Amino acid sequence: MENFNRLNDLYFKKLLGDKKRKNLTLSFLNGILNKDDENCFTDITFLDKDNEPLTLDGKLSKLDIRADLNDGTQVDIEVQVCPFKLMAERSLYYWSKMYSEQLEKGAEYKKLKKAIAINLLAFDYLEDEQDWHNIYNLLNVKSHNKLTDHIEIHFLELPKFTLKDMRKIRASEAWIAYFSGKYSKEELEEIAMTTPAIKEAVEFEDTFLQNKIERRAYEQREKAIRDYYSYMSAFKEEGLEQGLQEGITLGMKKANINTAINLLKLGVDVDTIVKGTGLSIQDVEALKIKIK
Structure with a gap:
């Protein structure tokens, strides 16, 4: 790769x-x-x-x-x-x-x-x-x-x-x-x-x-990093510090939610997903119910 x-x-x-x-x-x-x-x-x-x-x-x-x-x-x-x-x-x-x-x-x-x-x-x-x-x-x-x-x-x-x-x-x-x-x-x-x-x-x-699961988690993490720089650059140019904080937080959470959904579909257990994404157990359990 x-x-x-x-x-x-x-x-x-x-x-x-x-x-x-x-x-x-x-x-x-x-x-x-x-x-x-x-x-x-x-x-x-x-x-x-x-x-x-x-x-x-x-x-x-x-x-x-x-x-x-x-x-x-x-x-x-x-x-x-x-x-x-x-x-x-x-x-x-x-x-x-x-x-x-x-x-x-x-x-x-x-x-x-x-x-x-x-x-x-x-x-x-x-x-x-x-x-x-x-x-x-x-x-x-x-x-x-x-x-x-x-x-x-x-x-x-x-x-x-x-x-x-x-x-x-x-x-x-x-x-x-x-x-x-x-x-x-x-x-x-x-x-x-x-x-x-x-x-x-x-x-x-x-x-x-x-390993498809490991590689997918890796790619999602890399995407989160790219999103971080993208949001930071866009908001910095406009000088909106508050928007920067909110935009990055939203982007990171969205990326982690997508990662969690993909891992749930692959059958990865909830505890592993919580550690890998930073989402709460309640959030992952809710996603698990949602995709059923």
């Missing part, structure tokens, strides 16, 4: 947020975090979190994968497709929640483990940085000595990524090449020679696209 968006929230979570494919998630994390065979993460436990609703404040198709690694490290992977000026503040906010939620009331601070936030961005965000991968810690402003290694925030900007030498590719570069959509299947096959996990990802992608 040409122009397949691998950052589509439904697809991304199926690929890297499923325990059946945790080996791929570990490959992605170990690559991005520059772990070698001796100190790499060997296991991961996913913590289920619902997708956020599609709204105007930058949360369109924002995906949240929360997990614990085998040494207790906490990790949060965020995908952001819409430009958002306050990414740093939001990432710090989510990082702080992830870090603080480790302790139960009365627990000792020594039980706190490192927390890592990884932001995979489909847009340029850090104007003063040229590299596609930038890591932030808590440092002394004069000596640059690190106060603690418990905080680590990564920004991966896909537009800045260019593969320099396919023969000397690192695991992190292989994964970013895959998600960037800049490289053909033939080039990804060559990349997979050095990073086998990419071959498995491509094979899963083919299986995903051959």
Whole structure:
């Protein structure tokens, strides 16, 4: 499928947020975090979190994968497709929640483990940085000595990524090449020679696209994103901020209703449709009665 968006929230979570494919998630994390065979993460436990609703404040198709690694490290992977000026503040906010939620009331601070936030961005965000991968810690402003290694925030900007030498590719570069959509299947096959996990990802992608239900849900989500930009552009030109909010909300709800109807016709259960569309159980049940 040409122009397949691998950052589509439904697809991304199926690929890297499923325990059946945790080996791929570990490959992605170990690559991005520059772990070698001796100190790499060997296991991961996913913590289920619902997708956020599609709204105007930058949360369109924002995906949240929360997990614990085998040494207790906490990790949060965020995908952001819409430009958002306050990414740093939001990432710090989510990082702080992830870090603080480790302790139960009365627990000792020594039980706190490192927390890592990884932001995979489909847009340029850090104007003063040229590299596609930038890591932030808590440092002394004069000596640059690190106060603690418990905080680590990564920004991966896909537009800045260019593969320099396919023969000397690192695991992190292989994964970013895959998600960037800049490289053909033939080039990804060559990349997979050095990073086998990419071959498995491509094979899963083919299986995903051959599944009529999964593909239909993917296409509906992509349509919702296109509608978002269409409504935003039209109303922005007219300067109608209130109309923009109302128009996008209406368009998104209509797209989600159409998705729900199609999935109901395919026999998908109500709970799955609720999670995939953001509609309420009552709304989906009403649609179920309506199409009978």
